[in-house]
Amino acid sequence: MKRNNKLMAAREKYDEAQVIELLHKQDTCRSAFGKVIEHYSEQLYWHIRRMVIDHDDANDVLQNTFIKAWTNIDNFRGDAKLSTWLYKIAINESITFINKKKALNNISIDDDDSFLVNNLEADKYFDGDEAQIKLQKAIATLPDKQRLVFNMRYYEEMKYEDMSEILGTSVGALKASYHHALKKIETFFENND
Amino acid sequence: MKKEESKILDKLGKNPGFKVPENYFNDFNAKLLESLPEVKITEEVKPTMWVRVRPFIYMAAMFAGVWLMMNIFSIGKSSASSEQRAAQISAGVAVEKNADELINYGSVSDYDIMTYEDSVYMEMEEQKNEK
Numbered sequence: 001m002k003r004n005n006k007l008m009a010a011r012e013k014y015d016e017a018q019v020i021e022l023l024h025k026q027d028t029c030r031s032a033f034g035k036v037i038e039h040y041s042e043q044l045y046w047h048i049r050r051m052v053i054d055h056d057d058a059n060d061v062l063q064n065t066f067i068k069a070w071t072n073i074d075n076f077r078g079d080a081k082l083s084t085w086l087y088k089i090a091i092n093e094s095i096t097f098i099n100k101k102k103a104l105n106n107i108s109i110d111d112d113d114s115f116l117v118n119n120l121e122a123d124k125y126f127d128g129d130e131a132q133i134k135l136q137k138a139i140a141t142l143p144d145k146q147r148l149v150f151n152m153r154y155y156e157e158m159k160y161e162d163m164s165e166i167l168g169t170s171v172g173a174l175k176a177s178y179h180h181a182l183k184k185i186e187t188f189f190e191n192n193d
Numbered sequence: 194m195k196k197e198e199s200k201i202l203d204k205l206g207k208n209p210g211f212k213v214p215e216n217y218f219n220d221f222n223a224k225l226l227e228s229l230p231e232v233k234i235t236e237e238v239k240p241t242m243w244v245r246v247r248p249f250i251y252m253a254a255m256f257a258g259v260w261l262m263m264n265i266f267s268i269g270k271s272s273a274s275s276e277q278r279a280a281q282i283s284a285g286v287a288v289e290k291n292a293d294e295l296i297n298y299g300s301v302s303d304y305d306i307m308t309y310e311d312s313v314y315m316e317m318e319e320q321k322n323e324k
Contacts (some may be wrong), residue, residue: 023270041225125213128210
């Protein structure tokens, strides 16, 4: 309860408009970016982790995401929300990372991402049961975009309108994508009973 | 949201079972902030009052110029046409038969005729006085 109160207080202190203003001044940009990291690192980590599955990989991708955001901070003029911009970078970094990993493991870029879940049982930062492993395997069979939509909607409970801004896809198409993802996951469970 | 989901997912819940090392996020944030390279920020220069109002002043000046030019040209045009009309009338009177045609078919206004009649009347009065 105390921890929750502290988190709430930290979030209340975060004023995005003020942070963006400070990001555009040479003498305050670093401290402002520190606030951005503090505010977004956890939610971006979980988003990346659900994509790349492994903790160490998620750590690397998260680091790359923030470094990319930092080195391009001068190009961010506040036209879009900071969260939208960071999510876009995180998604690009995740997909680039998965494709590189596929290439390293001699897996075709057109194949699904099932290989990411192969060693999930042995991961020391995973304590899910058989059913959770099965669900992760089912999610990994989805195409990247469907996987993103499913994770953002199911785990993050993100609004379709916000997803639409991040992914550049219409709300209708996102709803259809989520529906297809659900059907595929159900089919996976039926076929692997 | 609920009605979109399947029975399978309802049973599984929303915790995928992923964990992070203890104090991971605090350590990550601190290490990352230290490792960030130097960047150069292009600070936006706030526009001065003159820069902000300049387009409106230019636009107002342009409209004022157009209005002024229209006035100058319309005054010149109207004075030129008065002279032309006076010449028409004089010519018409010199040849009397043309006068009727000019009055009937020419572009002579009632005002022009009245002005002409007044000038004829004045001439006649002067001639009377001289006698």
